[in-house]
Amino acid sequence: MALSLYVDTARWRAHQKTVLDQFPGLIPVCKGNGYGFGHERLAEEAARLGTDVLAVGTTYEAARIKDWFSGDLLVLTPFRRGEEPVPLPDRVIRSVSSVDGVHALVGARVVIECMSSMKRHGIGEHELHLLHNSIDDVRLEGFALHLPLDRTDGTDAVEEVIAWMDRLRAARLPLHTMFVSHLRAEEQARLQQQFPQTRFRARIGTRLWLGDHEAxxxxxxxxxxxxxxxxxxxxxxxxxxxxxxxxxxxxxxxxxxxxxxxxxxxxxxxxxxxxxxxxxxxxxxxxxxxxxxxxxxxxxxxxxxxxxxxxxxxxxxxxxxxxxxxxxxxxxxxxxxxxxxxx
Missing domain, CATH: 2.40.37.10 (Lyase, Ornithine Decarboxylase; Chain A, domain 1)
Incomplete structure:
Protein backbone atom coordinates (compact mmCIF):
# COMPACT_ATOMS: atom_id res chain seq x y z
CA MET A 1 0.00 0.00 0.00
CA ALA A 2 1.64 3.22 -1.16
CA LEU A 3 1.43 6.80 -2.30
CA SER A 4 1.67 6.29 -6.06
CA LEU A 5 2.36 8.58 -8.99
CA TYR A 6 0.45 7.39 -12.05
CA VAL A 7 1.88 8.55 -15.38
CA ASP A 8 0.22 8.36 -18.78
CA THR A 9 3.61 7.93 -20.40
CA ALA A 10 2.51 8.33 -24.03
CA ARG A 11 0.66 11.55 -23.23
CA TRP A 12 3.50 12.85 -21.05
CA ARG A 13 6.07 12.29 -23.79
CA ALA A 14 3.81 13.75 -26.47
CA HIS A 15 3.64 16.94 -24.43
CA GLN A 16 7.44 16.99 -24.08
CA LYS A 17 7.76 16.70 -27.86
CA THR A 18 5.31 19.58 -28.35
CA VAL A 19 7.37 21.85 -26.08
CA LEU A 20 10.61 20.79 -27.78
CA ASP A 21 9.13 21.69 -31.18
CA GLN A 22 8.06 25.11 -29.87
CA PHE A 23 11.50 25.93 -28.45
CA PRO A 24 14.37 25.00 -30.81
CA GLY A 25 17.55 24.40 -28.79
CA LEU A 26 15.58 23.80 -25.59
CA ILE A 27 17.58 22.90 -22.47
CA PRO A 28 15.56 20.71 -20.07
CA VAL A 29 15.88 21.58 -16.38
CA CYS A 30 16.21 18.83 -13.78
CA LYS A 31 16.62 20.22 -10.28
CA GLY A 32 15.31 19.79 -6.74
CA ASN A 33 13.40 16.52 -6.54
CA GLY A 34 13.35 16.21 -10.32
CA TYR A 35 9.92 17.87 -10.54
CA GLY A 36 8.48 14.89 -8.69
CA PHE A 37 9.91 12.27 -11.09
CA GLY A 38 13.47 12.07 -9.79
CA HIS A 39 16.79 12.99 -11.39
CA GLU A 40 17.46 9.62 -12.97
CA ARG A 41 14.12 9.48 -14.75
CA LEU A 42 14.34 13.02 -16.10
CA ALA A 43 17.90 12.43 -17.28
CA GLU A 44 16.61 9.46 -19.27
CA GLU A 45 13.78 11.53 -20.72
CA ALA A 46 16.17 14.34 -21.67
CA ALA A 47 18.35 11.80 -23.48
CA ARG A 48 15.27 10.49 -25.31
CA LEU A 49 14.54 14.04 -26.48
CA GLY A 50 18.04 14.22 -27.95
CA THR A 51 19.06 17.35 -26.05
CA ASP A 52 22.78 18.05 -25.76
CA VAL A 53 22.58 20.01 -22.47
CA LEU A 54 20.71 19.30 -19.24
CA ALA A 55 20.39 22.05 -16.61
CA VAL A 56 20.64 21.16 -12.92
CA GLY A 57 20.26 23.29 -9.81
CA THR A 58 23.52 22.76 -7.93
CA THR A 59 26.98 21.24 -8.24
CA TYR A 60 25.82 18.44 -5.92
CA GLU A 61 23.02 17.60 -8.34
CA ALA A 62 25.51 17.67 -11.22
CA ALA A 63 27.73 15.20 -9.36
CA ARG A 64 24.78 12.84 -8.88
CA ILE A 65 23.35 13.10 -12.36
CA LYS A 66 26.58 12.96 -14.38
CA ASP A 67 26.42 9.16 -14.64
CA TRP A 68 22.86 9.24 -16.01
CA PHE A 69 23.29 11.89 -18.71
CA SER A 70 26.22 11.88 -21.12
CA GLY A 71 25.80 15.40 -22.51
CA ASP A 72 26.79 18.74 -21.01
CA LEU A 73 25.43 19.74 -17.60
CA LEU A 74 24.62 23.40 -16.89
CA VAL A 75 24.64 24.32 -13.18
CA LEU A 76 22.08 27.08 -12.62
CA THR A 77 23.21 28.20 -9.15
CA PRO A 78 25.92 30.82 -9.69
CA PHE A 79 29.50 30.10 -8.66
CA ARG A 80 30.74 31.79 -5.51
CA ARG A 81 34.39 32.09 -4.55
CA GLY A 82 35.07 29.89 -1.52
CA GLU A 83 32.27 27.41 -2.20
CA GLU A 84 32.88 23.76 -1.34
CA PRO A 85 34.70 22.14 -4.28
CA VAL A 86 32.80 19.27 -5.90
CA PRO A 87 34.65 17.00 -8.36
CA LEU A 88 32.96 17.45 -11.74
CA PRO A 89 33.84 16.50 -15.33
CA ASP A 90 34.85 19.05 -17.95
CA ARG A 91 31.40 18.81 -19.57
CA VAL A 92 29.91 20.75 -16.65
CA ILE A 93 29.17 24.42 -17.37
CA ARG A 94 29.06 26.87 -14.46
CA SER A 95 26.75 29.88 -14.21
CA VAL A 96 28.51 33.04 -13.02
CA SER A 97 26.80 36.20 -11.80
CA SER A 98 29.77 38.40 -10.84
CA VAL A 99 32.97 39.68 -12.38
CA ASP A 100 34.85 38.15 -9.44
CA GLY A 101 33.33 34.77 -10.26
CA VAL A 102 34.58 34.98 -13.85
CA HIS A 103 38.09 35.81 -12.60
CA ALA A 104 38.01 32.81 -10.27
CA LEU A 105 37.03 30.26 -12.93
CA VAL A 106 40.06 30.43 -15.22
CA GLY A 107 39.83 27.72 -17.88
CA ALA A 108 36.26 26.74 -16.98
CA ARG A 109 33.20 26.68 -19.21
CA VAL A 110 30.89 29.46 -18.05
CA VAL A 111 27.56 31.13 -18.74
CA ILE A 112 27.43 34.72 -17.48
CA GLU A 113 24.11 35.67 -15.89
CA CYS A 114 22.92 39.25 -16.42
CA MET A 115 20.81 41.10 -13.85
CA SER A 116 17.22 40.97 -15.09
CA SER A 117 14.11 42.61 -13.65
CA MET A 118 13.94 39.60 -11.32
CA LYS A 119 16.76 41.33 -9.40
CA ARG A 120 17.92 38.01 -7.99
CA HIS A 121 21.49 37.83 -9.18
CA GLY A 122 23.53 38.80 -12.21
CA ILE A 123 26.10 41.19 -13.62
CA GLY A 124 24.86 44.77 -13.93
CA GLU A 125 25.12 47.01 -16.96
CA HIS A 126 27.78 49.15 -15.28
CA GLU A 127 30.03 46.08 -14.85
CA LEU A 128 30.07 44.88 -18.45
CA HIS A 129 33.24 46.79 -19.35
CA LEU A 130 35.08 44.87 -16.61
CA LEU A 131 34.49 41.56 -18.38
CA HIS A 132 36.94 42.31 -21.18
CA ASN A 133 39.88 41.52 -18.91
CA SER A 134 38.48 38.17 -17.81
CA ILE A 135 36.44 36.42 -20.52
CA ASP A 136 39.57 35.50 -22.47
CA ASP A 137 40.59 33.34 -19.50
CA VAL A 138 37.38 31.27 -19.54
CA ARG A 139 35.50 29.29 -22.15
CA LEU A 140 32.43 31.50 -22.56
CA GLU A 141 29.34 29.53 -23.52
CA GLY A 142 27.12 32.62 -23.64
CA PHE A 143 25.10 35.04 -21.55
CA ALA A 144 21.85 34.34 -19.70
CA LEU A 145 18.71 36.13 -18.54
CA HIS A 146 16.33 34.69 -15.95
CA LEU A 147 13.09 36.60 -16.46
CA PRO A 148 10.06 36.99 -14.15
CA LEU A 149 6.94 34.88 -14.63
CA ASP A 150 4.48 37.76 -14.23
CA ARG A 151 4.74 41.32 -15.50
CA THR A 152 2.15 43.25 -13.53
CA ASP A 153 3.58 46.57 -14.74
CA GLY A 154 2.83 45.74 -18.38
CA THR A 155 6.47 45.60 -19.50
CA ASP A 156 7.51 43.40 -22.42
CA ALA A 157 9.84 40.42 -21.88
CA VAL A 158 11.15 40.68 -25.44
CA GLU A 159 12.03 44.34 -24.96
CA GLU A 160 13.94 43.46 -21.79
CA VAL A 161 16.01 40.89 -23.67
CA ILE A 162 16.58 43.29 -26.58
CA ALA A 163 17.80 45.94 -24.15
CA TRP A 164 20.36 43.52 -22.77
CA MET A 165 21.43 42.43 -26.26
CA ASP A 166 22.04 46.08 -27.10
CA ARG A 167 24.07 46.58 -23.90
CA LEU A 168 26.21 43.53 -24.59
CA ARG A 169 26.77 44.58 -28.17
CA ALA A 170 27.70 48.12 -27.10
CA ALA A 171 30.21 46.61 -24.67
CA ARG A 172 31.67 44.59 -27.60
CA LEU A 173 30.93 41.28 -25.91
CA PRO A 174 30.19 38.10 -27.90
CA LEU A 175 26.52 37.41 -28.64
CA HIS A 176 26.70 33.93 -30.14
CA THR A 177 24.41 32.35 -27.51
CA MET A 178 21.79 33.72 -25.11
CA PHE A 179 20.25 31.43 -22.49
CA VAL A 180 16.76 32.55 -21.46
CA SER A 181 14.08 31.49 -18.99
CA HIS A 182 10.33 32.18 -18.88
CA LEU A 183 9.77 33.34 -22.44
CA ARG A 184 6.78 32.23 -24.51
CA ALA A 185 7.45 30.43 -27.78
CA GLU A 186 6.32 33.39 -29.86
CA GLU A 187 8.57 35.70 -27.85
CA GLN A 188 11.61 33.53 -28.48
CA ALA A 189 10.72 33.39 -32.19
CA ARG A 190 10.59 37.22 -32.31
CA LEU A 191 14.02 37.44 -30.76
CA GLN A 192 15.48 34.81 -33.08
CA GLN A 193 14.14 36.72 -36.07
CA GLN A 194 15.59 40.02 -34.85
CA PHE A 195 18.99 38.51 -33.92
CA PRO A 196 19.61 35.74 -36.47
CA GLN A 197 23.30 35.49 -35.55
CA THR A 198 22.50 34.64 -31.92
CA ARG A 199 21.26 31.25 -30.77
CA PHE A 200 18.54 31.56 -28.13
CA ARG A 201 18.30 28.58 -25.80
CA ALA A 202 15.34 28.33 -23.44
CA ARG A 203 15.91 26.64 -20.07
CA ILE A 204 12.58 24.96 -19.28
CA GLY A 205 11.50 22.73 -16.39
CA THR A 206 7.90 23.14 -15.18
CA ARG A 207 6.38 23.70 -18.62
CA LEU A 208 8.21 20.70 -20.04
CA TRP A 209 7.64 18.11 -17.32
CA LEU A 210 4.42 19.33 -15.68
CA GLY A 211 2.67 21.30 -18.42
CA ASP A 212 0.02 18.63 -19.11
CA HIS A 213 -1.81 18.20 -15.81
CA GLU A 214 -3.85 15.29 -17.17
CA ALA A 215 -0.75 13.18 -17.81
Whole structure:
Protein backbone atom coordinates (compact mmCIF):
# COMPACT_ATOMS: atom_id res chain seq x y z
CA MET A 1 0.00 0.00 0.00
CA ALA A 2 1.64 3.22 -1.16
CA LEU A 3 1.43 6.80 -2.30
CA SER A 4 1.67 6.29 -6.06
CA LEU A 5 2.36 8.58 -8.99
CA TYR A 6 0.45 7.39 -12.05
CA VAL A 7 1.88 8.55 -15.38
CA ASP A 8 0.22 8.36 -18.78
CA THR A 9 3.61 7.93 -20.40
CA ALA A 10 2.51 8.33 -24.03
CA ARG A 11 0.66 11.55 -23.23
CA TRP A 12 3.50 12.85 -21.05
CA ARG A 13 6.07 12.29 -23.79
CA ALA A 14 3.81 13.75 -26.47
CA HIS A 15 3.64 16.94 -24.43
CA GLN A 16 7.44 16.99 -24.08
CA LYS A 17 7.76 16.70 -27.86
CA THR A 18 5.31 19.58 -28.35
CA VAL A 19 7.37 21.85 -26.08
CA LEU A 20 10.61 20.79 -27.78
CA ASP A 21 9.13 21.69 -31.18
CA GLN A 22 8.06 25.11 -29.87
CA PHE A 23 11.50 25.93 -28.45
CA PRO A 24 14.37 25.00 -30.81
CA GLY A 25 17.55 24.40 -28.79
CA LEU A 26 15.58 23.80 -25.59
CA ILE A 27 17.58 22.90 -22.47
CA PRO A 28 15.56 20.71 -20.07
CA VAL A 29 15.88 21.58 -16.38
CA CYS A 30 16.21 18.83 -13.78
CA LYS A 31 16.62 20.22 -10.28
CA GLY A 32 15.31 19.79 -6.74
CA ASN A 33 13.40 16.52 -6.54
CA GLY A 34 13.35 16.21 -10.32
CA TYR A 35 9.92 17.87 -10.54
CA GLY A 36 8.48 14.89 -8.69
CA PHE A 37 9.91 12.27 -11.09
CA GLY A 38 13.47 12.07 -9.79
CA HIS A 39 16.79 12.99 -11.39
CA GLU A 40 17.46 9.62 -12.97
CA ARG A 41 14.12 9.48 -14.75
CA LEU A 42 14.34 13.02 -16.10
CA ALA A 43 17.90 12.43 -17.28
CA GLU A 44 16.61 9.46 -19.27
CA GLU A 45 13.78 11.53 -20.72
CA ALA A 46 16.17 14.34 -21.67
CA ALA A 47 18.35 11.80 -23.48
CA ARG A 48 15.27 10.49 -25.31
CA LEU A 49 14.54 14.04 -26.48
CA GLY A 50 18.04 14.22 -27.95
CA THR A 51 19.06 17.35 -26.05
CA ASP A 52 22.78 18.05 -25.76
CA VAL A 53 22.58 20.01 -22.47
CA LEU A 54 20.71 19.30 -19.24
CA ALA A 55 20.39 22.05 -16.61
CA VAL A 56 20.64 21.16 -12.92
CA GLY A 57 20.26 23.29 -9.81
CA THR A 58 23.52 22.76 -7.93
CA THR A 59 26.98 21.24 -8.24
CA TYR A 60 25.82 18.44 -5.92
CA GLU A 61 23.02 17.60 -8.34
CA ALA A 62 25.51 17.67 -11.22
CA ALA A 63 27.73 15.20 -9.36
CA ARG A 64 24.78 12.84 -8.88
CA ILE A 65 23.35 13.10 -12.36
CA LYS A 66 26.58 12.96 -14.38
CA ASP A 67 26.42 9.16 -14.64
CA TRP A 68 22.86 9.24 -16.01
CA PHE A 69 23.29 11.89 -18.71
CA SER A 70 26.22 11.88 -21.12
CA GLY A 71 25.80 15.40 -22.51
CA ASP A 72 26.79 18.74 -21.01
CA LEU A 73 25.43 19.74 -17.60
CA LEU A 74 24.62 23.40 -16.89
CA VAL A 75 24.64 24.32 -13.18
CA LEU A 76 22.08 27.08 -12.62
CA THR A 77 23.21 28.20 -9.15
CA PRO A 78 25.92 30.82 -9.69
CA PHE A 79 29.50 30.10 -8.66
CA ARG A 80 30.74 31.79 -5.51
CA ARG A 81 34.39 32.09 -4.55
CA GLY A 82 35.07 29.89 -1.52
CA GLU A 83 32.27 27.41 -2.20
CA GLU A 84 32.88 23.76 -1.34
CA PRO A 85 34.70 22.14 -4.28
CA VAL A 86 32.80 19.27 -5.90
CA PRO A 87 34.65 17.00 -8.36
CA LEU A 88 32.96 17.45 -11.74
CA PRO A 89 33.84 16.50 -15.33
CA ASP A 90 34.85 19.05 -17.95
CA ARG A 91 31.40 18.81 -19.57
CA VAL A 92 29.91 20.75 -16.65
CA ILE A 93 29.17 24.42 -17.37
CA ARG A 94 29.06 26.87 -14.46
CA SER A 95 26.75 29.88 -14.21
CA VAL A 96 28.51 33.04 -13.02
CA SER A 97 26.80 36.20 -11.80
CA SER A 98 29.77 38.40 -10.84
CA VAL A 99 32.97 39.68 -12.38
CA ASP A 100 34.85 38.15 -9.44
CA GLY A 101 33.33 34.77 -10.26
CA VAL A 102 34.58 34.98 -13.85
CA HIS A 103 38.09 35.81 -12.60
CA ALA A 104 38.01 32.81 -10.27
CA LEU A 105 37.03 30.26 -12.93
CA VAL A 106 40.06 30.43 -15.22
CA GLY A 107 39.83 27.72 -17.88
CA ALA A 108 36.26 26.74 -16.98
CA ARG A 109 33.20 26.68 -19.21
CA VAL A 110 30.89 29.46 -18.05
CA VAL A 111 27.56 31.13 -18.74
CA ILE A 112 27.43 34.72 -17.48
CA GLU A 113 24.11 35.67 -15.89
CA CYS A 114 22.92 39.25 -16.42
CA MET A 115 20.81 41.10 -13.85
CA SER A 116 17.22 40.97 -15.09
CA SER A 117 14.11 42.61 -13.65
CA MET A 118 13.94 39.60 -11.32
CA LYS A 119 16.76 41.33 -9.40
CA ARG A 120 17.92 38.01 -7.99
CA HIS A 121 21.49 37.83 -9.18
CA GLY A 122 23.53 38.80 -12.21
CA ILE A 123 26.10 41.19 -13.62
CA GLY A 124 24.86 44.77 -13.93
CA GLU A 125 25.12 47.01 -16.96
CA HIS A 126 27.78 49.15 -15.28
CA GLU A 127 30.03 46.08 -14.85
CA LEU A 128 30.07 44.88 -18.45
CA HIS A 129 33.24 46.79 -19.35
CA LEU A 130 35.08 44.87 -16.61
CA LEU A 131 34.49 41.56 -18.38
CA HIS A 132 36.94 42.31 -21.18
CA ASN A 133 39.88 41.52 -18.91
CA SER A 134 38.48 38.17 -17.81
CA ILE A 135 36.44 36.42 -20.52
CA ASP A 136 39.57 35.50 -22.47
CA ASP A 137 40.59 33.34 -19.50
CA VAL A 138 37.38 31.27 -19.54
CA ARG A 139 35.50 29.29 -22.15
CA LEU A 140 32.43 31.50 -22.56
CA GLU A 141 29.34 29.53 -23.52
CA GLY A 142 27.12 32.62 -23.64
CA PHE A 143 25.10 35.04 -21.55
CA ALA A 144 21.85 34.34 -19.70
CA LEU A 145 18.71 36.13 -18.54
CA HIS A 146 16.33 34.69 -15.95
CA LEU A 147 13.09 36.60 -16.46
CA PRO A 148 10.06 36.99 -14.15
CA LEU A 149 6.94 34.88 -14.63
CA ASP A 150 4.48 37.76 -14.23
CA ARG A 151 4.74 41.32 -15.50
CA THR A 152 2.15 43.25 -13.53
CA ASP A 153 3.58 46.57 -14.74
CA GLY A 154 2.83 45.74 -18.38
CA THR A 155 6.47 45.60 -19.50
CA ASP A 156 7.51 43.40 -22.42
CA ALA A 157 9.84 40.42 -21.88
CA VAL A 158 11.15 40.68 -25.44
CA GLU A 159 12.03 44.34 -24.96
CA GLU A 160 13.94 43.46 -21.79
CA VAL A 161 16.01 40.89 -23.67
CA ILE A 162 16.58 43.29 -26.58
CA ALA A 163 17.80 45.94 -24.15
CA TRP A 164 20.36 43.52 -22.77
CA MET A 165 21.43 42.43 -26.26
CA ASP A 166 22.04 46.08 -27.10
CA ARG A 167 24.07 46.58 -23.90
CA LEU A 168 26.21 43.53 -24.59
CA ARG A 169 26.77 44.58 -28.17
CA ALA A 170 27.70 48.12 -27.10
CA ALA A 171 30.21 46.61 -24.67
CA ARG A 172 31.67 44.59 -27.60
CA LEU A 173 30.93 41.28 -25.91
CA PRO A 174 30.19 38.10 -27.90
CA LEU A 175 26.52 37.41 -28.64
CA HIS A 176 26.70 33.93 -30.14
CA THR A 177 24.41 32.35 -27.51
CA MET A 178 21.79 33.72 -25.11
CA PHE A 179 20.25 31.43 -22.49
CA VAL A 180 16.76 32.55 -21.46
CA SER A 181 14.08 31.49 -18.99
CA HIS A 182 10.33 32.18 -18.88
CA LEU A 183 9.77 33.34 -22.44
CA ARG A 184 6.78 32.23 -24.51
CA ALA A 185 7.45 30.43 -27.78
CA GLU A 186 6.32 33.39 -29.86
CA GLU A 187 8.57 35.70 -27.85
CA GLN A 188 11.61 33.53 -28.48
CA ALA A 189 10.72 33.39 -32.19
CA ARG A 190 10.59 37.22 -32.31
CA LEU A 191 14.02 37.44 -30.76
CA GLN A 192 15.48 34.81 -33.08
CA GLN A 193 14.14 36.72 -36.07
CA GLN A 194 15.59 40.02 -34.85
CA PHE A 195 18.99 38.51 -33.92
CA PRO A 196 19.61 35.74 -36.47
CA GLN A 197 23.30 35.49 -35.55
CA THR A 198 22.50 34.64 -31.92
CA ARG A 199 21.26 31.25 -30.77
CA PHE A 200 18.54 31.56 -28.13
CA ARG A 201 18.30 28.58 -25.80
CA ALA A 202 15.34 28.33 -23.44
CA ARG A 203 15.91 26.64 -20.07
CA ILE A 204 12.58 24.96 -19.28
CA GLY A 205 11.50 22.73 -16.39
CA THR A 206 7.90 23.14 -15.18
CA ARG A 207 6.38 23.70 -18.62
CA LEU A 208 8.21 20.70 -20.04
CA TRP A 209 7.64 18.11 -17.32
CA LEU A 210 4.42 19.33 -15.68
CA GLY A 211 2.67 21.30 -18.42
CA ASP A 212 0.02 18.63 -19.11
CA HIS A 213 -1.81 18.20 -15.81
CA GLU A 214 -3.85 15.29 -17.17
CA ALA A 215 -0.75 13.18 -17.81
CA UNK A 216 -0.01 12.55 -14.12
CA UNK A 217 -1.96 11.80 -10.97
CA UNK A 218 -1.08 11.03 -7.35
CA UNK A 219 -3.13 8.47 -5.43
CA UNK A 220 -2.89 7.33 -1.83
CA UNK A 221 -3.95 3.81 -0.85
CA UNK A 222 -6.50 3.39 1.94
CA UNK A 223 -4.84 1.34 4.70
CA UNK A 224 -7.50 1.29 7.43
CA UNK A 225 -11.07 2.48 7.96
CA UNK A 226 -12.66 2.89 11.42
CA UNK A 227 -16.32 3.75 12.02
CA UNK A 228 -16.76 6.51 14.65
CA UNK A 229 -19.72 8.14 16.36
CA UNK A 230 -20.09 11.81 17.13
CA UNK A 231 -17.98 12.82 20.13
CA UNK A 232 -15.66 9.80 20.14
CA UNK A 233 -12.03 10.48 20.99
CA UNK A 234 -9.24 9.46 18.62
CA UNK A 235 -5.63 10.03 17.60
CA UNK A 236 -2.48 11.23 19.31
CA UNK A 237 -4.19 14.21 20.94
CA UNK A 238 -7.48 12.41 21.73
CA UNK A 239 -9.66 14.98 20.03
CA UNK A 240 -13.39 14.37 19.64
CA UNK A 241 -15.08 13.69 16.31
CA UNK A 242 -17.48 16.42 15.20
CA UNK A 243 -20.00 14.00 13.71
CA UNK A 244 -20.57 10.40 12.70
CA UNK A 245 -18.38 9.01 9.95
CA UNK A 246 -15.13 7.18 9.31
CA UNK A 247 -11.51 7.74 10.27
CA UNK A 248 -9.54 6.79 7.17
CA UNK A 249 -5.83 6.02 7.25
CA UNK A 250 -4.35 6.75 3.81
CA UNK A 251 -0.79 6.33 2.51
CA UNK A 252 1.01 9.66 2.27
CA UNK A 253 2.47 11.69 5.13
CA UNK A 254 5.00 14.38 5.85
CA UNK A 255 7.90 12.28 4.51
CA UNK A 256 6.09 12.28 1.15
CA UNK A 257 5.47 16.03 1.31
CA UNK A 258 1.81 15.75 2.34
CA UNK A 259 0.83 18.73 4.47
CA UNK A 260 3.75 20.81 3.22
CA UNK A 261 2.74 23.84 1.17
CA UNK A 262 4.82 26.65 -0.28
CA UNK A 263 3.49 30.20 0.19
CA UNK A 264 1.52 31.47 -2.79
CA UNK A 265 1.33 34.96 -4.26
CA UNK A 266 -2.33 36.02 -4.16
CA UNK A 267 -3.86 38.43 -6.66
CA UNK A 268 -7.39 39.76 -6.23
CA UNK A 269 -9.92 39.99 -3.43
CA UNK A 270 -11.40 36.48 -3.68
CA UNK A 271 -8.10 34.52 -3.40
CA UNK A 272 -7.10 36.68 -0.43
CA UNK A 273 -10.47 36.08 1.23
CA UNK A 274 -10.10 32.35 0.78
CA UNK A 275 -6.60 32.51 2.27
CA UNK A 276 -7.94 34.33 5.33
CA UNK A 277 -10.71 31.75 5.67
CA UNK A 278 -8.25 28.85 5.53
CA UNK A 279 -6.06 30.50 8.15
CA UNK A 280 -9.06 30.96 10.41
CA UNK A 281 -10.07 27.32 10.11
CA UNK A 282 -6.49 26.22 10.86
CA UNK A 283 -6.65 28.00 14.23
CA UNK A 284 -9.42 25.57 15.27
CA UNK A 285 -7.58 22.53 13.87
CA UNK A 286 -9.59 22.39 10.64
CA UNK A 287 -7.18 21.74 7.77
CA UNK A 288 -8.21 20.56 4.34
CA UNK A 289 -6.21 17.59 3.08
CA UNK A 290 -5.12 17.08 -0.55
CA UNK A 291 -7.01 13.77 -0.70
CA UNK A 292 -10.29 13.52 -2.62
CA UNK A 293 -13.11 11.08 -1.87
CA UNK A 294 -16.61 11.02 -3.35
CA UNK A 295 -15.84 14.15 -5.35
CA UNK A 296 -14.68 16.31 -2.43
CA UNK A 297 -11.39 17.15 -0.76
CA UNK A 298 -11.56 15.67 2.74
CA UNK A 299 -10.42 17.22 6.02
CA UNK A 300 -7.45 15.97 8.00
CA UNK A 301 -8.73 14.41 11.21
CA UNK A 302 -5.38 15.45 12.74
CA UNK A 303 -2.06 16.68 11.35
CA UNK A 304 -0.49 14.19 8.93
CA UNK A 305 1.89 11.59 10.36
CA UNK A 306 5.25 10.72 8.88
CA UNK A 307 4.05 8.17 6.33
CA UNK A 308 0.25 8.25 6.57
CA UNK A 309 -2.55 10.74 6.97
CA UNK A 310 -5.76 10.27 8.95
CA UNK A 311 -8.80 11.79 7.30
CA UNK A 312 -12.37 12.23 8.46
CA UNK A 313 -15.02 11.13 5.96
CA UNK A 314 -18.58 11.97 7.07
CA UNK A 315 -21.35 9.38 7.05
CA UNK A 316 -23.17 11.01 4.12
CA UNK A 317 -20.29 10.03 1.80
CA UNK A 318 -19.53 6.60 0.36
CA UNK A 319 -17.71 4.39 2.85
CA UNK A 320 -14.03 3.94 1.88
CA UNK A 321 -12.67 0.40 1.80
CA UNK A 322 -9.17 -0.88 2.52
CA UNK A 323 -7.36 -1.11 -0.79
CA UNK A 324 -9.21 1.82 -2.39
CA UNK A 325 -7.11 4.69 -3.68
CA UNK A 326 -7.78 8.38 -3.13
CA UNK A 327 -6.66 10.94 -5.68
CA UNK A 328 -4.32 13.47 -4.04
CA UNK A 329 -3.77 17.02 -5.29
CA UNK A 330 -0.08 17.36 -4.49
CA UNK A 331 2.62 19.70 -5.71
CA UNK A 332 5.15 17.71 -7.74
CA UNK A 333 8.13 19.76 -6.60
CA UNK A 334 7.51 18.96 -2.92
CA UNK A 335 6.29 15.35 -3.23
CA UNK A 336 8.18 12.08 -2.90
CA UNK A 337 6.21 9.06 -4.09
CA UNK A 338 6.61 5.44 -3.01
CA UNK A 339 6.12 4.00 -6.47
CA UNK A 340 5.63 5.18 -10.04
CA UNK A 341 3.03 3.42 -12.17
CA UNK A 342 3.23 3.81 -15.96
CA UNK A 343 0.05 3.54 -17.97
Missing amino acids: TEYRGAVLDVTKVAKGERFGYRQQRTASEGWLVVVAGGTSHGVGLEAPKAMHGVMPRAKGVARAGLATVNRNLSPFVWSGKQRWFAEPPHMQVSILFVPSDAQEPRVGDEMVAHLRHTTTQYDRLVER
